[in-house]
Amino acid sequence: MFPFTEPALAFLRIPTSQNALAAAILPLAALLSWRIWRFTIQPFFFPNEPEELPYWIPYFGHARSFFQDFNAALDNGRKYFKDTKVPYSVWIAGTRIYIVTAPTDVADLDRNTTTLSYHDTIRDMYKWIGATQDTINKLFVLDPSTPYNANLSRPILAVSMLTEYHRQQASPGKKLDELLHDRIIPSMYHALDFDDLHEHPSVLGRTAEGVRISLLDLCSQLFVRSTAEAFLGRTIWKVNPDLLRSFRAWERTNWKFMYQIPEFMSKDMMSAKDDIIHTFVKYFQVPIAERRDSSFFAQTVESMLREMECSEQEMAKIFLLHFWAILGNVYKVAFWAIAYLVYDAKLLEDIRTEIVPAMEDHKLNEEHLIENSPRLHSLVNEVLRLCVTSGLVRDIVKPTLIQGKVLREGSKLMIPYRQLHLNRDVWGQDPCSIKPERFVINTKLINSKSYRPFGGGHTLCPGRFLARRSVSFAVALLVGRFNISVDTERKENGEQKKAGDSVLSFPKMDTTKPSPGASLPHEGDDVIVFLRKYTKF
Ligand code: HEM
Numbered sequence: 001m002f003p004f005t006e007p008a009l010a011f012l013r014i015p016t017s018q019n020a021l022a023a024a025i026l027p028l029a030a031l032l033s034w035r036i037w038r039f040t041i042q043p044f045f046f047p048n049e050p051e052e053l054p055y056w057i058p059y060f061g062h063a064r065s066f067f068q069d070f071n072a073a074l075d076n077g078r079k080y081f082k083d084t085k086v087p088y089s090v091w092i093a094g095t096r097i098y099i100v101t102a103p104t105d106v107a108d109l110d111r112n113t114t115t116l117s118y119h120d121t122i123r124d125m126y127k128w129i130g131a132t133q134d135t136i137n138k139l140f141v142l143d144p145s146t147p148y149n150a151n152l153s154r155p156i157l158a159v160s161m162l163t164e165y166h167r168q169q170a171s172p173g174k175k176l177d178e179l180l181h182d183r184i185i186p187s188m189y190h191a192l193d194f195d196d197l198h199e200h201p202s203v204l205g206r207t208a209e210g211v212r213i214s215l216l217d218l219c220s221q222l223f224v225r226s227t228a229e230a231f232l233g234r235t236i237w238k239v240n241p242d243l244l245r246s247f248r249a250w251e252r253t254n255w256k257f258m259y260q261i262p263e264f265m266s267k268d269m270m271s272a273k274d275d276i277i278h279t280f281v282k283y284f285q286v287p288i289a290e291r292r293d294s295s296f297f298a299q300t301v302e303s304m305l306r307e308m309e310c311s312e313q314e315m316a317k318i319f320l321l322h323f324w325a326i327l328g329n330v331y332k333v334a335f336w337a338i339a340y341l342v343y344d345a346k347l348l349e350d351i352r353t354e355i356v357p358a359m360e361d362h363k364l365n366e367e368h369l370i371e372n373s374p375r376l377h378s379l380v381n382e383v384l385r386l387c388v389t390s391g392l393v394r395d396i397v398k399p400t401l402i403q404g405k406v407l408r409e410g411s412k413l414m415i416p417y418r419q420l421h422l423n424r425d426v427w428g429q430d431p432c433s434i435k436p437e438r439f440v441i442n443t444k445l446i447n448s449k450s451y452r453p454f455g456g457g458h459t460l461c462p463g464r465f466l467a468r469r470s471v472s473f474a475v476a477l478l479v480g481r482f483n484i485s486v487d488t489e490r491k492e493n494g495e496q497k498k499a500g501d502s503v504l505s506f507p508k509m510d511t512t513k514p515s516p517g518a519s520l521p522h523e524g525d526d527v528i529v530f531l532r533k534y535t536k537f
Helices: 006-011 016-045 063-068 070-080 103-111 119-129 133-140 158-170 174-191 215-232 235-239 243-258 267-285 296-307 312-327 330-342 345-358 366-372 374-387 417-421 443-447 464-481
Strands: 088-092 095-099 203-206 210-214 391-396 400-402 405-407 412-416 482-486 528-533
Touching: 063 070, 063 088, 070 088, 070 417, 103 400, 103 412, 119 133, 119 312, 119 391, 133 158, 133 312, 158 174, 158 296, 158 312, 158 464, 174 215, 174 366, 174 464, 210 215, 215 235, 215 243, 215 296, 215 312, 215 330, 215 464, 215 528, 235 243, 235 267, 243 267, 243 312, 267 312, 296 312, 330 345, 330 374, 330 464, 330 482, 345 366, 345 374, 345 464, 366 464, 374 464, 391 417, 412 417, 464 482
Parallel strands: 095 412
Antiparallel strands: 088 095, 203 210, 210 528, 391 412, 400 405, 482 528
């Protein structure tokens, strides 16, 4: 109900002839008073608290700007505080979130496990995916009697054991080598064999000289398909030959999951999520004897969850969250690395020169590649800097001191990695431009506190070795086997497009939505490349 009714205006001694004017002015005056109180006067009473980024709409605060463009909203915060990197807070629909961007603060927060909680944040993800309270208790309540704890000197939570199994699978050593060399790399060779595969899913067209492909599709085949099969075995395709399509739909819509958009506005995300969960349920129903070709991780996690008496439905939800981490980032990093190469002939030649000695009889020697490819590794590191836009989010469970300011308990803390990765003090005045050789010129940058593509502290990504090695291998294999160029002959909508048309311009990264890792190009933006066999090897 509108608050300024006639009796109220009379009480305020405002003549009714001026009602319309008053009706407009009074709410504005009230809003202005509230704003002055909240952002000018109130901070005087709480000098120990970080400043708040001002806003105009009470309760909702910055919800709209963060919803519209997550990273632009963070950049506005940076500019408002004049790039001083002081911690500040934003108010989003009833929640206070502290934003921390100073590299030294980030390093301190990494060590903090007493006043910040990671588990509260992860518990929310399990709740949102639809896990029952019983499953959440099984994951987050310590039970020293469970079989997986039997051989440990100190019992741990089931949710930590899941991460431990990732570490065992993907840390340097026999299990990672086996995963890469016996499973992922053979699938990559297969995905790049366009001769054998007439119905190759990424091929848009063929000529006598070569094939025309969608780079996004190719990266999906090279990484998502090969890694899913490497972890789950071939049965996964028997259960659902269309899993990649569901995963692609999930990738485009999972920001709605992160924002917890109501169901009626996120039917596309819900449907992709349900498809994947349903696929995993059917996968678990296939007798284990028929799934012996799955990975150590998949087998161990499945048997651990069965021992904990989780239903197949609940196991499938847990698997979705973990396979999102396994499959959701690597292909995007590869997409951007290849896109930069395709658009920079000199860079492409430099990388090719570097990897030529690792090629023999069309095969690539990974050991040689690891030891002798500083430029390739620098490119991958630089691409990670530019495309990882995720942030660390934690719950503040006790007052937390940063730069002499106290962050309130009950609020959230966010470290936006993109802000660190574009920190002008470290990356120069043009941090958004790619400098592929940056990490060769200054090898110390890899350890910079402003560089965290895989997070840090006790939640440092356990998949980082697998990610780096598989991206470097696939990029090198592609460069070593093919002459790659942007497809200038591309026909779209029946029209012949020429170089310089927008369809040929470099794809734009979609940083508008929160991502749990790397960002995709905007929907519809892709690179159509032409691959000609490279005949020198
Ligand atoms: C380029 C690829 C990847 C990027 C950019 C990436 C990035 C990250 C980041 C930033 C975190 C930290 C999250 C936090 O602290 O809140 C993380 C955690 C994690 N990542 Fe990755 N990741 C990648 C690939 C992988 C792969 C291939 C796997 C599995 C094989 C994986 C599994 C995980 C898991 C399980 C966690 C949670 C760790 C924990 O809870 O302690 N990631 N990743």
